[in-house]
Amino acid sequence: MPTIDLNSDMGESFGRWELGDDETMLGVVTSANVACGFHAGDPEGILATAGAAHRNGVVIGAHPAYRDLAGFGRRYVDATPAELRGDVIYQIGALQGLARSVGATVRYVKPHGALYNTIAHDEKHAPAVISAIQDVDPSLAVLGLAGSPFVDKAREAGLTVYAEAFADRAYTPGGELVSRREPGAVLHDPQVVADRMVRLVETGTLEAIDGSAVRIEADSICVHSDSPGAVTIAQAVRAALESAGVEVRAFADAPSAA
Template identity: 55%
Template sequence: MAVLDLNADLGESFGQWVLGDDEAMLGLVTSANVACGFHAGDPSTLRWATAHAARGGVAVGAQVSYPDLRGFGRRFVDVEPSALTDDVLYQLGALEAMCRVAGTRVRYVKPHGALYNATRTHTGQARAVVEAVRSYDPSLPVLGLPGSELLRAAESAGLRAVPEFFVDRGYTPEGALVPRREPGALLDDAAEATERLVRMVTDGVVRAVDGTDVAVRAESACVHGDSPGAVAMATAVRDGLARAGVELAAFTT
């Protein structure tokens, strides 16, 4: 039986601004990419998210970002590698504190937004993120796009590199994510997204925006928790995977 992790970006509310339905999503996913305060999430939100994840047996990952609250971490920052390493370490420590009091721990690391996209090709920033993880806890897996500089750097550093698939994002013929401002970037049809995910799991390919098939293998699939209809999308995906005989389980131990 095929096994797949289902993850979502959570803990992104800030003060009175509520983003997504974290409680519902935590009942559907096996891993939670929890914001660390740099792109979203305030201390109370992070504590709530880690506590509820621990209670539900959901693995907690640190979703690290550029310090960009105004831009939700979706703007590239040309930060020098040593400073980026320090930023990632700072975020890991903040989320680990919330995990500790909740009776759990940070189990993996995933960059967010522009940092995630940058580390696909930006060698310096990819290595900076990996250096932070290696220095903090070399047993932590790193979640990233297949074929990215991030996963190559993680493997070179002796870390576990976990390839990820995006349920609700379009792919380019090169296997990258279609930029959010371009046509085909976002998928909102739950049935179509589920069919595409099952095909990735069973056949190892995904249909790109130009109609060609791109080879993709992944251990984890992401449903964005802040997208409209995220709960319905995650529910449809879970049901579709079950029908296809795919078991859902966190990729961490």
């Protein structure tokens, strides 16, 4: 039976600003990329999300970002490698402490937004992120863009790496994500998204934005929690995968809830 992980970004509410339906989404996905405060999230909300994930048996991953709260971490920050390494260590450590307080464990790291896209091909910031993860805990897995040089570099450094595809994002013929600034970059039709993900698991390919087929080898599928209708999309994806005989399960084992 083919298997796939289903993940989503969570813990991104801030104070009175609520983003996403974490409680409902945690009943659908198998891994939660939890914000660490630099692009979104406050300690109380992050703690609540970590606790809810643990109760639902969902694996928790750190979702560190550039220090860009106003821009939701979607803007490039020209930090020095030393600055970025410190920022990533700080964020992972913060989430580890919050997770530990509810009996949970952080099992992997998935960089967020502009940081994620930058390190996919960057020669300066990618090594800083890899070094930060190694220094905090080399047993942490890494979730990165399928087919990107970052995935290969992290593996070469000795980290356990899982490749990721995006359910609700369009791809270029070269296997990269279409910029959010471009029309059609984000997909909103639950059935279209679900059908694409079944094709991905069954054939290892997706239809690129120009109609061509692009090969994507992925261990995990991400559904963005801040997209309109995110929960409906995630539910449609999971239902379609399971109907096609695909087992949806986390790539890392979660400890049982107390």
